[in-house]
Amino acid sequence: MFRIRLPLRRALALGLPMAWGAVAIGYKLTCPLAQQDGTVARVATSAVFFAVGTGLVLHVRRALLRELRQVRRVAGAAQNVLLRPPPARVDGLGTAAFQISADGTARVGGDLYDVIATEHGVRAVMGDVRGHGLAALGTVAAVLGSFREAVHDEPDLGRVLRRLDRALARHLRERARAEHPSAGREPESPVAEEFVTLVLLEIGRDGTLHALNCGHPWPYRLTGTRVEPLARTDPLPPLGPFPLPRDLPVLHPPRLRPEEMLFLYTDGAEDARDSRGRFFPLRATLAGAVHIDPLTPQVLLGAVLRALRRHTAGRPTDDIALLVLRNERTRDHCTSSGARGTAREPTAHPHSTTHLEHNGT
Structure with missing residues (x-):
């Protein structure tokens, strides 16, 4: 069961960043607004990429916090075993x-x-x-x-x-x-x-x-x-x-x-x-x-x-x-x-x- 869950977790961890990246690339390649050079188009493009970047940062932060909590749990368990x-x-x-x-x-x-x-x-x-x-x-x-x-x-x-x-x-x-x-x-x-x-x-x-x-x-x-x-x-x-x-x-x-x-x-x-x-x-x-x-x-x-x-x-x-x-x-x-x-x-x-x-x- 553990062997099945581990690849699934890794796939989910990579899926969200890939989805954010696909949104940014799709917008740049297919959206007519992204092809224009006007101020409105630039503001819209900047907003899209800012949202994508913010989402990626938040995702990485959550992943790091989960890993940190796991490290603390493991370290605490090891400490309790050693210092009974x-x-x-x-x-x-x-x-x-x-x-x-x-x-x-x-x-x-x-x-x-x-x-x-x-x-x-x-x-x-x-x-x-x-x-x-x-x-x-x-x-x-x-x-x-x-x-x-x-x-x-x-x-x-x-x-x-x-x-x-x-x-x-x-x-x-x-x-x-x-x-x-x-x-x-x-x-x-x-x-x-x-x-x-x-x-x-x-x-x-x-x-x-x-x-x-x-x-x-x-x-x-x-x-x-x-x-x-x-x-x-x-x-x-x-x-x-x-x-x-x-x-x-x-x-x-x-x-x-x-x-x-x-x-x-x-x-x-x-x-x-x-x-x-x-x-x-x-x-x-x-x-x-x-x-x-x-x-x-x-x-x-x-x-x-x-x-x-x-x-x-x-x-x-x-x-x-x-x-x-x-x-x-x-x-x-x-x-x-x-x-x-x-x-x-x-x-x-x-x-x-x-x-x-x-x-x-």
Whole structure:
């Protein structure tokens, strides 16, 4: 059926311009008025050709708008597959996430995130691919695909990072070969101008934290009314330009206590500017939002999104991804689960956080 409709659509798309052209040619060749040299004849001829030209322009415009809407639908579907909204609760952690693309045409960006419950703990990633739009989509797919497989296979967070590094290098080599098929040899440096910043987190059932950071902003920890970076150490270089060191410095921040939150973000949030060129005060916005009662991950995310849109007038210049994690386990549960090991808690039913935009954010 699709094969029949496609040629029919193409024929209809060409039919109207041909009809307009036939009208113009028929008028010029057969109409007596078109053969005259008087003012009236010239005005009439000009009007006919103006009408034909206007019709052609409007037809092309409608065709381009249809194609643009189709591209947006396809890109949006691809984005939804890659950046699956996490459930509202993942193994005792409340979650909320949102992504804003700077590419208003394609509605896709180069940011990535995910939260997955594993037998090793809840593992989360927040990353930023160089560039944005459709060009970054393949790299996002390669990194996220590797993460979703490695978090279940690898007991050590450092080995998860090495899997992501290998997946990125492999993807870039394949892309370089596809872009330069005539080279006939392996590209010398396919990652010279490509990189991915990301932060990896592992949160145990007792709130124990493990973290690895490759060139990404550290998440903020929200404790009561305090907002502090999760760590202050320098991160590793981004994935891509440089090989990972032999010994990976896995950080062990203080455990995430009940009701504490982690706010993960990409640098597009702090780098967002207003009309005067001022940066978005993310930390101050979080410090103001912690006084909201009740403060859930969705409420916190909504408050930051509203502030961001006011600051940028709804026109961000870079992709922005936000992810909130909240420890919703009770103190007694955290203590007992830490003694039992990694026993799994049933995950709550999924709830898409993409509905935040429809709730006033």
